[in-house]
Amino acid sequence: MADLPFGFSPGDDPDRDKPKKDPTSGPADPFGFGSGDFNMADLGQIFTKLGQMFSGADNPMGGRSSGPVNYDLARQLASSSIGFVAPIPAATSSAIADAVHLADTWLDGATALPAGATKAVAWTPNEWVEGTLDTWKRLCDPMAAQIGSVWASSLPEEAQAMAGPLLAMMTQMGGMAFGSQLGQALGTLSREVLTSTDIGLPLGPKGVAALLPEAIEALSEGLEQPRSEILTFLAAREAAHHRLFSHVPWLSTQLLNAVEAYAKGMKIDISGIEELAQGFNPAALADPAAMEQLLSQGMFEPKATPEQTAALERLETLLALVEGWVQTVVTAALGERIPGTAALSEMLRRRRATAGPAEQTFATLVGLELRPRKMREAAALWERLTDAVGIDARDAVWQHPDLLPNSTDLDEPAGFIDRIIGGDTSGLDIDAAIEEFQKSQDEGDDPAKPVDS
Template identity: 75%
Template sequence: MADLPFGFSSGDDPERDKRRDDDSGSGSGANPLGSFGISGDFDMADLGQLFTRLGEMFGGFGTAMAAGKDSGPVNYALARQVASSSIGATAPIADTTKSAIGDAVHLADTWLNGTTALPAGTTNAVGWSPTDWVDNTLETWKRLCDPMAQQISSVWVSSLPEEAKTMAGPLLSMMSQMGGLAFGSQLGQALGHLSREVLTSTDIGLPLGPPGVAAILPDAVENFAAGLEEPRSEILTFLAAREAAHHRLFSHVPWLASQLLGAVEAYAMGMKIDMTGIEELAREFNPATLADPAAMEQLLSQGVFEPKATPSQTQALERLETLLALIEGWVQTVVTAALGERIPGEAALSETLRRRRASGGPAEQTFATLVGLELRPRKLREAATLWERLTQAAGMDARDAIWQHPDLLPAAEDLDDPAAFIDRIIGGDTSGIDEAIAELGRNRDIDGSDSDSGETGRSGGSVDN
């Protein structure tokens, strides 16, 4: 993991002291929100709204505790507010643009019909502004972020010795509230940034938006197209084809979304914290630290609560990386087959997107920051090669039939050796059959021995075949 989950610091940050001085200074560049994880470029005009939100949180803290209410590990109301402030005002999408997006998705779906056995999965084609993207994907981000945030907030508390818990007392609940604010503000910043970068609702390979809704972000597409030589209409059709191809998978492979989100949850649940650091901290624990934001920042930056990778996390990460690579590789294969002879710039556009992913673009960086997982786009090329060769060897029907069950999909090692996987598909995977025959043979031997013993006892000899 190159990036720690949001809310953590590795402790190796030579710029921290400088930022702290900037954030706490009295000059015009001071940032009073630094303690809440909000960067210096935050719109200061929105301070009133944020302080109102903070006042509501502190004002209702006692009531929430008395009622036993839990605001959750992430303050999503704050995340939504910070994201909106980061995005700012956006112009409405013109009707002509909406019509062009609808036409592009319809055309792409028509062409995809000849390159995949999976039927169309889009029921509506829309244009989204950055704000629309945040509003329509926030529910999925909750499912992605909650497991990691919940585990972060609960694991270290549960790991504290009882003495430290007693000393902290009700301040632990306050810390949970503050953690929700910190996570929420960082999530809002990340979503605000990502909303201006993503091209479609499936740009990071996950089904973030509503099912069946093919969404394209015109402003981001315009920025993406700047400097490219291909016509805007071809770029739009290319992106529409990728969006439509993703929706075919997510709509007609019912287990796919749950497998993706399940891998994220499994990764979070496997988190462990080094108890050595916790025990050392407990010996010198001072409850007054919890009331001092600067002391808390210094405490958290020491890396004491830094999660340690575990074998279960490694396995979950491998499953997620492999599945995302297979999705992206399949999309690239069917889109290239559908557009390759119709759009001259398809190869160049595919290569541009490949480089965008391989360089760790904003989507990968944001995913790593929010969820604590770093995707390895180097596997995308291997996955595309596997699907292309399988299509040539077995045809698109056999290729797409593999999505019927997760156990049929290529494993991580198959991406490095696609020939063996393709041979199994073409010749039929007989490993299960061989095992069944061997088991049947063992059962027959046992039955035969019993039968022979019985016949011998009755007739004094073996059965004459």
């Protein structure tokens, strides 16, 4: 693609590696500073020049971005990466609908939560991108917006009054950078995901169980189990996720709030900006290759903070609890009906352990590394809790976020199980919590609170 924004070229520019003209000589210096010493007094002129450079620049990939992420660019890059995809045959769509219906029937005996999927569909990779993009916006906007806001607060005091043009430029470039990164990730991910909830988050519309037959077919080619059993197993996982996300009203918001909390804890090390002011030749800003090198030096990278670490711990724990619960109920529902259920569950665990596209996307956009160890421990906790108190009491734990196991409980499940058996909810009024939960279902409120980490 010849029209990618500068700084994001995949390397197709034939002149990219040619020697550049010395930017410090004569008229090649558009800022007029030459190669002399640079000080803070020059920032005003630099910011003005940068503002002029970018104020009239058009985005060649879908127009200007009105938010912190250029989603038009993300959509087009994802579509370009996917390429042509044949329409899904009607017979395949029908088979997927039948598999979800059968799986929901079997799940009725494995969980107290009722069916949550009101519709079952087959998605192409492009339909997955379109069907999940609204949720990706909710995941990415807080991070991208926070990066933009910390820029202003991190500038040296004497530069803040002059920084308008630079910040506008960085906002535009940041939107392109994040959009480009997201588009490439979604294009890759759309070819790999098996269902709308494959990465543990409710990415698609509520109540719509979606499976991707192209990816399922590719997965089936390397497995010994019959395709019909693989399809039913994946349909059961999708249906189980929808039961949880549809009937635990605070859960989706809790997951997204953890991402937002991570973004709000972001800080930028201003030493990089100080280094820019002290040693950078502003003439190099006229050279796209030099700009790309500048932005890739890590000068503007956010630094991890204790607040971010705590938010990631909450998100990781909650994702592990969701995944562990789904594995437990699916195994209970299908274990005797589909002999390969245990092997298929182990295959999915290993698939995540290899840091596939889903894990890479999270690491890039959220900073989260999904650890299979946590998921295995969560599944073991739910299984032991089921044996100890039964299905109804196990699923009642989802009635309020304060009732859920925390990260310590995943390491030591015996104490959590003893508390549930003994009715000890660590100070939470269980009757009041259930009443609040039921009221929230009637009124559509959200009783979400942070999960202990």
